[in-house]
Amino acid sequence: MIYSNKNELSQAMQLKNEGKFTEALKLINILEDKKDFTLQDQLEIHHLKSSLLIELGYMNKALNYAELAYKESQQLKNKFQIIDVLLTKTYILNKSDKQKKALDTISKTEQLLKTINQVSSIQFKERKAYIALYKGGCYFNMGELNRSLKYADEVLKIAKEIKNKKLIMLATKLLNFNNYYKGDLFYNLESIKHYLTLAEELNDKQEIIGGLNSMGMYFIEKGDFDKALDYLERGLLLCDEINSFKTIVVLSSLFELYLDIDSLEKAQQCLDRMKQFGDQIEWPGGTFYRLSKAEMLKKMPQKIKRLKAKEILKQIIDEEHPFSGLYYHALIDLCDLYLTELRETNDLKALDEIQPYITQLKDIANNQQAFWLLAELFSLQAKLKLINFEFKEAQILLNQALDTTEKFGLDRLAKRITNEQDELSKNFIKWEKMKVSGVNISERMDLAHIDEQIKNLFRKRMYLKRITDQA
Numbered sequence: 001m002i003y004s005n006k007n008e009l010s011q012a013m014q015l016k017n018e019g020k021f022t023e024a025l026k027l028i029n030i031l032e033d034k035k036d037f038t039l040q041d042q043l044e045i046h047h048l049k050s051s052l053l054i055e056l057g058y059m060n061k062a063l064n065y066a067e068l069a070y071k072e073s074q075q076l077k078n079k080f081q082i083i084d085v086l087l088t089k090t091y092i093l094n095k096s097d098k099q100k101k102a103l104d105t106i107s108k109t110e111q112l113l114k115t116i117n118q119v120s121s122i123q124f125k126e127r128k129a130y131i132a133l134y135k136g137g138c139y140f141n142m143g144e145l146n147r148s149l150k151y152a153d154e155v156l157k158i159a160k161e162i163k164n165k166k167l168i169m170l171a172t173k174l175l176n177f178n179n180y181y182k183g184d185l186f187y188n189l190e191s192i193k194h195y196l197t198l199a200e201e202l203n204d205k206q207e208i209i210g211g212l213n214s215m216g217m218y219f220i221e222k223g224d225f226d227k228a229l230d231y232l233e234r235g236l237l238l239c240d241e242i243n244s245f246k247t248i249v250v251l252s253s254l255f256e257l258y259l260d261i262d263s264l265e266k267a268q269q270c271l272d273r274m275k276q277f278g279d280q281i282e283w284p285g286g287t288f289y290r291l292s293k294a295e296m297l298k299k300m301p302q303k304i305k306r307l308k309a310k311e312i313l314k315q316i317i318d319e320e321h322p323f324s325g326l327y328y329h330a331l332i333d334l335c336d337l338y339l340t341e342l343r344e345t346n347d348l349k350a351l352d353e354i355q356p357y358i359t360q361l362k363d364i365a366n367n368q369q370a371f372w373l374l375a376e377l378f379s380l381q382a383k384l385k386l387i388n389f390e391f392k393e394a395q396i397l398l399n400q401a402l403d404t405t406e407k408f409g410l411d412r413l414a415k416r417i418t419n420e421q422d423e424l425s426k427n428f429i430k431w432e433k434m435k436v437s438g439v440n441i442s443e444r445m446d447l448a449h450i451d452e453q454i455k456n457l458f459r460k461r462m463y464l465k466r467i468t469d470q471a
Helices: 007-017 021-032 039-055 059-076 079-095 099-114 122-142 145-162 165-181 189-202 205-222 225-242 247-260 264-278 285-298 303-319 325-345 349-367 371-387 391-407 411-426 428-437 441-448 450-463
Strands: none
Touching (some): 007 021, 007 039, 021 039, 039 079, 079 099, 079 122, 099 122, 122 145, 122 165, 145 165, 165 189, 165 205, 189 205, 205 247, 225 247, 247 264, 264 285, 285 303, 285 325, 303 325, 325 349, 325 441, 325 450, 371 391, 371 411, 371 441, 371 450, 391 411, 411 428, 428 441
């Protein structure tokens, strides 16, 4: 990115690089009030202000200043500067879930780059890599994972060629998230550590927060809550230091941890802070808060509280993009509520009410090629069939789950599904006796391990919170 050498602008850029976004923005606001700047100065001020507003979570304001910078760059006719501003616009649009507009903007950027006859220069290759990165980010958010992976590979190749560590880190992150959704290796410990190490080498505080949050979620899944708490508290301290928009996500992860260990008072403290922070930013802080509020209400024994939780979750599902991690999260929570209702009321109508939400989850799995999720959902449906003593249908669904795991090389999950098939065969006589005796639904759910299956889906849902800002 090209900036003037004026002392104030250089100081503001330095503050941004140090993660001091609020201080940098204050300095830029002072500069903006001056009247003696050239058009070049105005471009640099508006572009830098847009990037600072992004870091603080004010996407609408960031887009307004990017538009100003774009008009100014067009007047100056410096193609690299125009491209840089268009890249910023693309980033904002994608982060605001406006992927079609983002792709239109990046297409315009790509066409402009093709008119520059400097293909072997570092400047050219760096812009080419960012164009591929932002395309990959758009397709990731649209669920077109094969296309996203193709662009991530392209970014990594260019980044290594020009020895650009930041691009290597961003490409690695995009590859990791794509591979995770496809049922591959992202959330093993070493891959998270690699991403965090790259962020720390660059002292990129926003990315360090992302890595610390991912480490925290990893250890929540493993049940190592002390380690999880250490990583998440470090992440929150860094959020406070730079006033990061990711504060809401780290608070959400801490909230999950405190719920898991039944520390409701601390969970409520996280919830209160999430509300306060969510009201201040344009990025989906409010949705994170409402989702966590619904989870807190789910824990309450009063029926009215759970009805309110159900209402909130349905609102989120109606509002969110189908590939949003918040959308998936809300669907799983809603399924869990209906299953709790089924256990407590002994009324099979809850099974009918849950089916449309399982169908929506399967649509996500198919569209996003998240084959691990598809297999988990076949397994859940099989268990729900057992509650109704539909043994043949349950066997068919488990076969579909196993076929999915074997086709896509999900070996660990395949082993678990095989064990579920063996257990169904072993317990067949027990199920027949239960059918004759008419035992209550709660006992059937226990034998089918419904709660365990929901826990498997809950573990995965934490990773689908989009802390990424891969564009």
